[in-house]
Amino acid sequence: MAHALPQRWITLAVVCIMTVCGCATFDPQSVDEAPFRERTQTQLEGNVRVTAAVPGAKESRKIFGVSLYDDRVQPIWLEIENRDDDPVWFLPLGLDPDYFTPFEAAYLNHFVTGTYRNEEMNRFFHERGMGIYLAPGSVRSGFAFTQKDLGTKEFTVDLIGEDHQLRSFTFFIDVPGLRADHHEIDFDELYQKDEVVSLDEKGLTRALKNLPCCTTNKKNTAQGDPLNLIVIGDEEDLFHAFIRSDWDETETIYTSSAWKTFVSFLFGGRYRYSPVSTLYVYGRPQDLALQKARDTIHERNHLRLWLSPMRFEGEPVWVGQISRDIGVRFTSKTIVTHKIDPDVDETRDYLLWDLLYSQGLTKFAYVKGTEAAPFSEPRSNLTGDPYFTDGYRAVLWVSSDPVDLEEVEFVKWGVPPGL
DSSP states (O other), X not given: OOOOOOHHHHHHHHXXXXXXXXXXXXXXXXXXXOGGGGGOEEXXXXXXXXXXXXXXXXXXXXXXXXXXXXXXXXXXXXXXXXOSSSOEEEEHHHHOTTOBOHHHHHHTTOOSSOHHHHHHHHHHHHHTBOOSEEOTTOEEEEEEEEEOOOEEEEEEEEXXXXXXXXXXXXXXXXXXXXXXXXXXXXXXGSSOXXXXXXXXXXXXXXXXXXXXXXXXXXXXXXXXXXXXXXXXXXXXXXXXXXXXXXXXXXXXXXXXXXXXXXXXXXXXXXXXXXXXXXXXXXXXXXSEEEEEEOSSTTSEEEEEEEEXXXXXXXXEEEXXXXXXXXXXXXXXXXXXXXXXXXXXXXXXXXXXXXXXXXXXXXXXXXXXXXXXXXXXXXXXXXXXXXXXXXXXXXXXXXXXXXXXGGGOEEEOSOOOTTO
């Protein structure tokens, strides 16, 4: 025999449904009122002008009335002016191969109840989407919806004309919200003017060979991972080259990043911007760290860089360390730590090939740096992980602009035994 629900349960259910419906508000703001417009970048090629900006998570919430970032959707605002006598077409696939359509982005944010609000949302997203056709002499603006990236967002706006001419505009735009480690560093204030030294080729190679072998702990009483990386280029060239090659910036350690790291460690999830442990060179922690994460936080390539007082041909010289995390293990020193691949030379060379393939290098070289540690007699880092090395350091000249592989120069300062 069926039993009727008690009246109090029916009343409670009705109240809950009404509460949910009442919370399903959709109140987007005008794009013109959003502060992200102050961060626009503009590029011009021939008679076509492209302006772009990327709203942060809070700004997107105000513009669209829903939390796009929570559903991994990141809007990019574009304005394209076609001053040509012929039409051009915007190719969204070049912006992001996995882009979202306006209706798809809206659907991901639909309310469980409130059909009319969802219909209003569909219409709003559709009207503010970036169309693909630009007539001669026209200006068109709107949003394209991409996969979410924090920190510096790199993307390319591809336009094609009737003559099949392809115009590409590559942007690197800082997105508010990521507390990247390098944001806390004023690179112009790291050294006094009299501390900065300009070196010729002979002086630079000598200085690189005479660098300390390894990173250290804070007290400089123990050696860590080997210094096996030198990067030459200003801050913009460095970030553009690495971000184009899908390296991510690293967050500082604070409550949110520590919690996300813990959850990722616990469940083996991916955290692209996970903080890295602190190592020391020049008596200070790394100035910046970059990483290329896999599907689990247990596995990633990561590197640390310190701006040195050296300058070569007017360009800053960065001293660094790179290694590959291949798992996690327990330790008496830090409870849990990453385990590195002991073949640190392979990881060093991986970075070289990675930047070559992504066209981020103009030159590269190797220079002898530290005493070799063979496979049979490895050294250990600060957490006790063994590593072996041929003792060479990779020297990489980075570029913001893409460089064809055949144009990259190999400077023969030294040749590791394996090459």
